[in-house]
Amino acid sequence: GENVEQHPSTLSVQEGDSAVIKCTYSDSASNYFPWYKQELGKRPQLIIDIRSNVGEKKDQRIAVTLNKTAKHFSLHITETQPEDSAVYFCAAQFTGTASKLTFGTGTRLQVTL
Amino acid sequence: DSGVTQTPKHLITATGQRVTLRCSPRSGDLSVYWYQQSLDQGLQFLIQYYNGEERAKGNILERFSAQQFPDLHSELNLSSLELGDSALYFCASSVGAVSNQPQHFGDGTRLSIL
Numbered sequence: 280g281e282n283v284e285q286h287p288s289t290l291s292v293q294e295g296d297s298a299v300i301k302c303t304y305s306d307s308a309s310n311y312f313p314w315y316k317q318e319l320g321k322r323p324q325l326i327i328d329i330r331s332n333v334g335e336k337k338d339q340r341i342a343v344t345l346n347k348t349a350k351h352f353s354l355h356i357t358e359t360q361p362e363d364s365a366v367y368f369c370a371a372q373f374t375g376t377a378s379k380l381t382f383g384t385g386t387r388l389q390v391t392l
Numbered sequence: 393d394s395g396v397t398q399t400p401k402h403l404i405t406a407t408g409q410r411v412t413l414r415c416s417p418r419s420g421d422l423s424v425y426w427y428q429q430s431l432d433q434g435l436q437f438l439i440q441y442y443n444g445e446e447r448a449k450g451n452i453l454e455r456f457s458a459q460q461f462p463d464l465h466s467e468l469n470l471s472s473l474e475l476g477d478s479a480l481y482f483c484a485s486s487v488g489a490v491s492n493q494p495q496h497f498g499d500g501t502r503l504s505i506l
Contacts, residue, residue: 310492311492311493313494313495315497321499322394322482322497322498322499322500323435323482323497324394324497325494325495325496325497328494330492368434368435370435372492378423378440378447378448378486378488378489378490378492378493378495379425379437379440379448379450380425380427380435380437380495381437382434382435382436383434384434385434
């Protein structure tokens with residue numbers, strides 16, 4: 280079955296620094312990889328996603344890279360700000376008749392002043 | 393605001409009881425997904441419905457059931473509740489049933505079993 284591993288589980292960076300979160304997935308047929316940001320007590324919020332036919336995607340300070348050969352993808356946040364502090368989840372979706380998401384275990388990002 | 397509406401926001405009940413969680417998808421979305429988020433299990437997929445029909449099942453207990461109605465809202469029924477069922481239950485929706493489509497989450501229902 281589908282499995283997604285996410286590292287690190289916690290990450291502390293200083294404001295203005297970059298943060299990188301990495302995920303690996305087990306099913307080579309996975310073709311859609313979203314990232315969600317979840318603030319305490321709130322819903323997971325989609326911040327960026329990437330499809331398997333693309334190697335990199337950027338949206339302002341956020342970028343995601345995908346290496347299909349190695350079956351891993353990463354989230355990059357540049358110029359971090361205190362409001363970036365949250366738990367970030369990666370997910371993978373298997374190509375098929377169903378479109379459930381399999382989530383990583385989350386990374387708690389703390390941006391300090 | 394994601395456009396996905398979940399009610400109620402909070403539920404407090406006792407072991408052995410039965411509850412119903414409700415979800416209205418975003419306008420135009422035909423797929424509804426239910427996820428459970430607990431401290432030790434992370435976000436776990438429970439079940440997916442597309443246009444009224446069950447599409448996929450995940451780690452959903454037999455005590456749990458769901459359905460999607462003609463107006464596309466969905467209900468998740470949890471029965472014979474146990475302490476371990478305490479969790480955040482999220483509903484998400486997407487346009488279609490296939491992959492590559494973003495899923496947008498509602499604000500969740502926090503279920504507390506006493």
